[in-house]
Amino acid sequence: MEVKFSIRRYDPESSNAVSHFQEYQLDLNDSSTVLDGLIEIREEIDGTLSLRCSCRSAICGSCAMRINGQAGLACNTKVIDVLPKDGSPIIVEPAGNLPLIKDLIVDFAPFWSKVNAVDPWLKPEGEEPEEEYLAPNEDMLHLAGVMSCIMCGACVSDCTVLAVDENFLGPAALAKAYRFVGDPRDDDDDNRLKMLNGNNGIWDCTRCMQCVEVCPKGVDPMGRIMALRDKAMTAGYNNTNGARHAKAFSDSVKHSGWLDELQLPIKSFGIFNIKAMIGLIPLGIRAQLNGKRPPIFHKSIPGADKVRKIFDKVENKI
Amino acid sequence: MQSHDVLILGAGLAGMRAALAATEEGVDVAVVSKVHPVRSHSGAAQGGINAALTDRGDDWKDHAYDTIKGSDFLGDQDAIEIMCREAGEEVIAMEHMGAIFNRDEEGKLGTRSFGGQRQARTFFVADFTGQALLHVLYEQIIKAGVRVYEEWFVVSLIMEDGKCSGAVLMEISSGHIEVARAKSVILATGGLGRVFEPSTNALICTGDGMGLAYRVGAPLMDMEMVQYHPTTLKGSGALLSEAARGEGAYLLNSKGERFMLEYAPEFKELASRDVVSRCEQTEINAGRGIDGCVLLDVRHLGEKLINERLGQIRELGIDFANVDMVTDPVPVRPGMHYIMGGVKADVDGLTPVPGLYAAGEVACVSVHGGNRLGANSLLDTLVFGRRSGRHAAEASKHMSHTNINDSYANAVKIQLESLLDNPKGETFGQLRTDLGATMNQHLAVYRNETGMKEALAKIGEIKQRYKSVYVPDKTKIFNTNLMFTIEMNFMIDCAETIAISAIDRTESRGAHTREDMPERDDENWLKHILISKDGDQHKLSYKDIVITNWEPTVRQY
Numbered sequence: 001m002e003v004k005f006s007i008r009r010y011d012p013e014s015s016n017a018v019s020h021f022q023e024y025q026l027d028l029n030d031s032s033t034v035l036d037g038l039i040e041i042r043e044e045i046d047g048t049l050s051l052r053c054s055c056r057s058a059i060c061g062s063c064a065m066r067i068n069g070q071a072g073l074a075c076n077t078k079v080i081d082v083l084p085k086d087g088s089p090i091i092v093e094p095a096g097n098l099p100l101i102k103d104l105i106v107d108f109a110p111f112w113s114k115v116n117a118v119d120p121w122l123k124p125e126g127e128e129p130e131e132e133y134l135a136p137n138e139d140m141l142h143l144a145g146v147m148s149c150i151m152c153g154a155c156v157s158d159c160t161v162l163a164v165d166e167n168f169l170g171p172a173a174l175a176k177a178y179r180f181v182g183d184p185r186d187d188d189d190d191n192r193l194k195m196l197n198g199n200n201g202i203w204d205c206t207r208c209m210q211c212v213e214v215c216p217k218g219v220d221p222m223g224r225i226m227a228l229r230d231k232a233m234t235a236g237y238n239n240t241n242g243a244r245h246a247k248a249f250s251d252s253v254k255h256s257g258w259l260d261e262l263q264l265p266i267k268s269f270g271i272f273n274i275k276a277m278i279g280l281i282p283l284g285i286r287a288q289l290n291g292k293r294p295p296i297f298h299k300s301i302p303g304a305d306k307v308r309k310i311f312d313k314v315e316n317k318i
Numbered sequence: 319m320q321s322h323d324v325l326i327l328g329a330g331l332a333g334m335r336a337a338l339a340a341t342e343e344g345v346d347v348a349v350v351s352k353v354h355p356v357r358s359h360s361g362a363a364q365g366g367i368n369a370a371l372t373d374r375g376d377d378w379k380d381h382a383y384d385t386i387k388g389s390d391f392l393g394d395q396d397a398i399e400i401m402c403r404e405a406g407e408e409v410i411a412m413e414h415m416g417a418i419f420n421r422d423e424e425g426k427l428g429t430r431s432f433g434g435q436r437q438a439r440t441f442f443v444a445d446f447t448g449q450a451l452l453h454v455l456y457e458q459i460i461k462a463g464v465r466v467y468e469e470w471f472v473v474s475l476i477m478e479d480g481k482c483s484g485a486v487l488m489e490i491s492s493g494h495i496e497v498a499r500a501k502s503v504i505l506a507t508g509g510l511g512r513v514f515e516p517s518t519n520a521l522i523c524t525g526d527g528m529g530l531a532y533r534v535g536a537p538l539m540d541m542e543m544v545q546y547h548p549t550t551l552k553g554s555g556a557l558l559s560e561a562a563r564g565e566g567a568y569l570l571n572s573k574g575e576r577f578m579l580e581y582a583p584e585f586k587e588l589a590s591r592d593v594v595s596r597c598e599q600t601e602i603n604a605g606r607g608i609d610g611c612v613l614l615d616v617r618h619l620g621e622k623l624i625n626e627r628l629g630q631i632r633e634l635g636i637d638f639a640n641v642d643m644v645t646d647p648v649p650v651r652p653g654m655h656y657i658m659g660g661v662k663a664d665v666d667g668l669t670p671v672p673g674l675y676a677a678g679e680v681a682c683v684s685v686h687g688g689n690r691l692g693a694n695s696l697l698d699t700l701v702f703g704r705r706s707g708r709h710a711a712e713a714s715k716h717m718s719h720t721n722i723n724d725s726y727a728n729a730v731k732i733q734l735e736s737l738l739d740n741p742k743g744e745t746f747g748q749l750r751t752d753l754g755a756t757m758n759q760h761l762a763v764y765r766n767e768t769g770m771k772e773a774l775a776k777i778g779e780i781k782q783r784y785k786s787v788y789v790p791d792k793t794k795i796f797n798t799n800l801m802f803t804i805e806m807n808f809m810i811d812c813a814e815t816i817a818i819s820a821i822d823r824t825e826s827r828g829a830h831t832r833e834d835m836p837e838r839d840d841e842n843w844l845k846h847i848l849i850s851k852d853g854d855q856h857k858l859s860y861k862d863i864v865i866t867n868w869e870p871t872v873r874q875y
Contacts, residue, residue: 044748
C-alpha cells in the first residue's frame with residue numbers, strides 16, 4: 001500500500017538550524033511497522049535521516065518517538081493502525097520533553113539523571129545469605145510488571161507535568177523507584193519514601209493518565225506513583241501539600257458525601273501558609289466572576305451517612 | 319587521549335559483568351558502548367539462565383554433559399566444566415544484586431525446562447530474563463560509578479609493541495575521534511546476526527568485535543557454527559522464546575501432527591535447537607509446512623499461564639503477526655539467532671593477542687561447540703565476563719601503559735575522510751541486503767559445497783563493491799550512516815570467515831549440516847577450525863578439542 005510519512009527533520013549543523021517536515025512516499029504492506037518504513041527511508045531513500053533503533057522487538061527501548069502526536073515505539077506500531085483515513089501522511093516526530101539533538105534523536109541525559117536520582121539499586125540490610133533471598137512469587141511477579149519497563153522514555157515524552165515543570169522526576173524514574181520500595185528484599189524504604197515525598201517527587205503527578213496510555217509495556221507508571229503515595233502516607237509522611245490534599249479530599253467526602261472545594265486548598269496548603277493563601281485570592285475572584293464559587297456553607301448531601309458506611313467498610317477492611 | 323587500566327568494549331551482560339569484576343579489583347575501568355547499556359542486545363534474551371543448583375537435587379556434571387552433548391561434542395570440556403561449576407554462584411550473585419526471578423512455593427528461585435537438558439534448571443524472569451539481568455547490572459554499574467562512554471563507537475584496536483594497547487573511538491554525538499589507551503582491552507561486543515537476513519538479532523549486532531580482533535591478527539574459531547533458532551515469527555522474524563516449548567508448547571506441521579514425536583521420541587519439542595530446526599526445515603521442504611512455516615501451539619497451556627510466563631511473546635505474536643497465541647497457533651520457522659564461534663579465548667578470556675580479551679557472544683571459549691543450548695548464553699556472558707574482568711584487572715596491576723599517542727586518531731580521521739569522499743553511488747544498505755540474503759540462502763540450516771562456494775564468491779563481490787561505498791550523510795553529529803558503513807566492513811569480514819570455515823569442515827556436526835556430507839566424522843573432525851588474517855589473505859589452522867570425561871557418542875534426543 002502507498003503510504004506517506006511526514007518526518008520532522010532537524011540538522012543542528014546546518015546554517016539555518018530550524019526543524020521542518022519532510023515528506024516521503026513508501027510502498028509498505030499490512031504487517032509493516034512505522035520502524036520498517038523509517039529504515040527503508042534511511043537505507044534506500046535518504047541516508048541522512050537519523051534515528052535510534054535496534055531490536056525491532058519492543059525490548060531495547062531505543063525507538064520511542066511521537067507518531068501522529070502520541071509517543072510510542074516505532075517498532076511495535078503498525079503502519080495500518082496509524083494511517084490517516086483521508087490519505088494524509090503519518091506524522092513522525094522526536095520524543096517530547098527531552099532536548100532535541102538531530103532529526104528523531106533526543107538527548108536522554110536528563111532522563112537518566114532522574115533515574116539515577118532515585119538510587120536505582122537494591123539496598124538489602126544485613127549480611128548476604130549464602131543462598132538466594134527468600135521472597136514470595138506473587139511479590140516477584142508484581143515487581144516483574146514494573147521491571148518490564150524498557151526505559152524507552154515514551155511516558156516522559158508525553159508527561160503533561162514535565163511539559164510545564166522540567167524538574168519533575170517524571171513517570172519513568174518514579175516507576176523505577178517503586179520497583180525498589182515494593183521489593184521485599186530492599187531495606188531502605190524509609191529514606192526512599194522521604195526523598196520521593198520531597199519536591200519534584202510523587203506529589204507533582206496530576207494523574208492525567210498520559211503515561212499509562214502511551215507506555216508500550218503496560219508498566220502503569222501513574223499507578224506506581226499512586227502506590228508510592230499510599231506507602232509514603234502509611235509511613236507517616238503526611239506533611240506535604242499533596243498528602244494533606246489527599247486527606248482533606250477523603251475527609252470531606254467521608255463527612256458530607258461530596259467535596260468541600262472551599263476548604264480543600266486551605267487544608268492542602270495549611271491556613272497559616274499566608275503566601276499560599278494570598279496566592280489563592282485571584283483564583284477565588286475568577287471563580288466568583290464566572291459563577292463557579294463553591295458554596296460558603298458546605299452541607300451534607302442526602303444519604304451522606306451511606307457514603308460514610310462505605311468508608312468505614314473499606315477502612316476496616318484495610 | 320583517554321587512559322584507563324581496563325577498557326571494556328561493549329556494555330551488554332558480558333561487558334558490564336566484566337566491568338564490575340574489574341572494578342572490585344580496584345583498578346580504573348571504563349566501558350565503551352555504541353548504544354546506551356540498557357539498549358544492548360543481551361536484553362532481548364527471553365527464556366532464562368541455566369545453573370545446576372545442588373540444593374535442587376541437580377549436579378553441575380549433568381549440566382556439563384547436556385552442554386557437551388548439545389555441542390555435538392565440539393565444545394571444550396574443560397571450559398564447559400568451569401562454566402557449569404560456577405553457574406550457581408553467578409545466578410545467586412545476580413539475585414543478591416537485585417534480579418527478581420520467578421519463585422517456587424517456598425520463595426526460592428523457580429526453574430523451567432529448556433531444550434536438550436534432562437533437568438529443569440533454567441532460572442527465569444517471565445520471558446524477559448535478559449532484560450531483567452541487563453537492567454540489574456546497569457544499576458550496579460551506576461552504583462559502582464564505572465565510567466561509561468555512552469554512544470561511542472569503536473573504529474579500531476591499537477596494537478603497539480606486539481600488544482593490544484587501546485582503541486580508537488568515535489563519539490557518535492559529535493563525530494569526535496579519540497584515542498583510549500588501556501593496559502588490557504576486553505571485547506564484549508556481542509554477535510554478528512545482521513550478517514544474515516532475516517535474523518532475530520538487533521540491528522546493532524554487526525560483528526564489530528570479531529572484525530576488530532580479526533584485523534589485529536586474533537584468530538576466529540568455530541565460525542562455521544551458526545545457530546538457527548527453531549521458533550522465529552513468520553514475517554518479522556522476531557524471536558519467540560524456547561520458554562514456550564519449555565512450558566509445554568507443541569510444534570505442528572500442516573497436517574496438525576506433532577512431528578517431533580517421530581524425530582526425537584525422548585526430548586520431543588525440547589530436543590536441542592539444531593535438531594529441532596533441522597526437523598522443521600525437513601518438514602517444510604517435504605511440503606508439510608504452511609507458507610514456509612510450521613506452527614507453534616500453546617493453546618492447551620491456558621491464558622493464565624501464558625500471561626504469567628509468556629506474556630511478552632504473546633504480545634509479539636499479536637503485534638507482529640496478528641495472531642493471539644491464546645486462541646490460535648503461531649506460524650514459526652528456523653531463523654538465524656546466534657554464532658557459537660567467535661574470537662578464540664581461553665577460560666580467562668585471554669585471546670592469543672597479548673592484552674586482548676574476549677567474553678560473551680563475541681568470544682569462542684568454546685563452551686557451545688557446534689550448538690548452544692538455550693539459556694546457556696546468558697550464563698556464558700556472566701561467567702566469562704566476570705573471569706575476563708578479574709583477570710584483565712589483575713594483569714593490568716603488573717603492567718605499565720604502552721607509549722602511544724594521538725597519531726592513531728589521525729590515521730582514523732584520514733581513513734574516514736577518504737570514505738566520506740567516495741563519489742555518489744551504492745550505499746551500505748544495498749550491500750547489507752545482498753549479503754544477508756546470500757548468507758541466509760547458502761549458510762542456513764542445510765548447506766552444501768556448491769551453495770557455500772557461491773556465497774563465498776558473492777561475498778568477494780560485495781567486498782569489491784564496498785571499496786567505493788557511498789556515504790550520503792556528511793555531518794558530524796549522529797552521522798549514523800557513516801557508522802553503519804563502517805559496521806558493514808566488519809560484517810563482510812565476518813561473513814567471509816563463516817563461509818570459508820564452513821566450506822572447510824567436510825562433515826555434518828551440530829548446526830553445520832551438509833547435504834553433501836551428512837555424517838559426523840569423529841575420526842577427522844574432533845577439532846576446531848581457526849581462521850586468521852594473513853595480509854590480504856587468510857590462513858586456517860586447527861586445534862584439537864579438549865576431552866576431560868565424556869567421550870563422543872552417537873547423539874540422540
